[in-house]
Amino acid sequence: MSTQPEGASPPDPEPVAGPGPTTAGPISDRDTIRAELATLSTEQVNERHPDLDALSTRELVAAMNEENRSVPDAIAAVEPEIAEAVEAIVERLRRGGRLVYLGAGTAGRMGILDASEAPPTFGTDPGLIVGLIAGGPGAIQQAVENAEDRDDLGRADLESLSITADDAVVGVSASGRTPYVLGALEYARSIGAITIGLSCNAGSPLARDANIGIEAVVGPELLTGSTRLKAGTAQKLVLNMLSTITMVRLGKTYRNLMVDLLTTNEKLRARAERTVMLATDVDAATAAKTLASVDGWVKAAILVLVTGIAADEAVARLRGGDGSLSAAIAAHAVEDPTGAAPDVH
Structure with missing residues (x-):
């Protein structure tokens, strides 16, 4: 997933890894990545609010709130897929499996947040719903260089949990193309686990390759490419639905x-x-x-x-x-x- 295309110029030198586990690896061709990003709705320039730095604080608050209003509509469009995912998760948990979230950056943090709130809310064992983030626990507070570009790290993180066919694995990625997530879901599928791909772009590789694809298309962000905004909100809302409705169905x-x-x-x-x-x-x-x-x-x-x-x-x-x-x-x-x-x- 991250090999150098034939005939492409060599990658730029790798940056020095920051704090946290060493995760440096080959960097994908940046021309290819830029071309991919240009096709994503979450990466487009928001034409409704092109001059943020010229707005007053009050205008900025109103603009951000206006953008956020579109998120529930994006989720309403994928309610059937969310319901299908819940039923699949419930079936796995009833037979002794686990629910595993994984993602990079904001997406990973959203999964960890939802997983960590299940035990106090529903009295579940901490191992029933698990959150993984590219780069390990240190990446919760500080980004780990290149971790999301490593599809092998996604596989390794699932292997460390001894994932089985009884488990449900939810990959979360605003772009729907994060190698860490795609690598993890490829491994999960290979051992028979049910896979669910949550992204915020239509036609994403993540949704395509998962057993169940959920594409909550929220459109361009207020701040171009900052997918911790509407995309992050959509991820939070969908994960709330997956865990909460699952617990309702399980008699919690x-x-x-x-x-x-x-x-x-x-x-x-x-x-x-x-x-x-x-x-x-x-x-x-x-x-x-x-x-x-x-x-x-x-x-x-x-x-x-x-x-x-x-x-x-x-x-x-x-x-x-x-x-x-x-x-x-x-x-x-x-x-x-x-x-x-x-x-x-």
């Missing part, structure tokens, strides 16, 4: 409440109590007492209050089933249709 929510959140600070403990109160109409003292009886597990506390069963039985039922609170409540209603339980709204 009850109605529209977070019932598997981890109560790791006072705000979250207060939120847990409020969630129990919302689900069961009990007062704060009852919510707190019930939560204490199930070691702070919101889902189990609600099951206790809705069904009237003992705390240890509620925990055992949820652990032994598929984890769905709605299913556990429905099963109890079948077993004991005349049992008295507090009303819920």
Whole structure:
């Protein structure tokens, strides 16, 4: 993917690598890259706002907000592909697989952000949703020279996770041509993992080569080529959808409440109590007492209050089933249709 075309002039000298792992490798022909960039909608000059430096601060704020309004429309156009991706991810996770995001720069950081927020929000194991970035953890805060140009690094990063056919791999790239991402997805496909390509340009190699392609075409950026703007926003929104809807489908929510959140600070403990109160109409003292009886597990506390069963039985039922609170409540209603339980709204 990054070989020197026959007859092309030699590449420019490689820059000295910055802080972080050494990732220097052959640089693709820059004439070819420039030609590719010229075809990408995310790299075009934005004709609506050609003179940013001549605008007032208030005008700049308005211009940026105007551009951002187009992002939801771009995502609406690919809702069927997003739904298809969610179903594929759910199927892999149900059989014991993982969800892996990977990308370079902003795209990689978006994946890491979404992965890191899953455990406190849904009580998942940190290894269930994993984020990888070209150049390794050091690239989260500081760019690592040439890392995104190495397709072999993408493969190596997936190999380090021992990826299997049970896993789902989501490659994220605004351009849809990042070698690190393309190399990773090629490897993932070769071992049978489901691959999903999220890009912000139509007809991208990433979407073409993935099992499921999601192309949220946001158009030219306010600042030419700065794909941390609309493209980054689109990536964030789509990844939110992939992880959140997957968790809903896996029974990690009850109605529209977070019932598997981890109560790791006072705000979250207060939120847990409020969630129990919302689900069961009990007062704060009852919510707190019930939560204490199930070691702070919101889902189990609600099951206790809705069904009237003992705390240890509620925990055992949820652990032994598929984890769905709605299913556990429905099963109890079948077993004991005349049992008295507090009303819920």
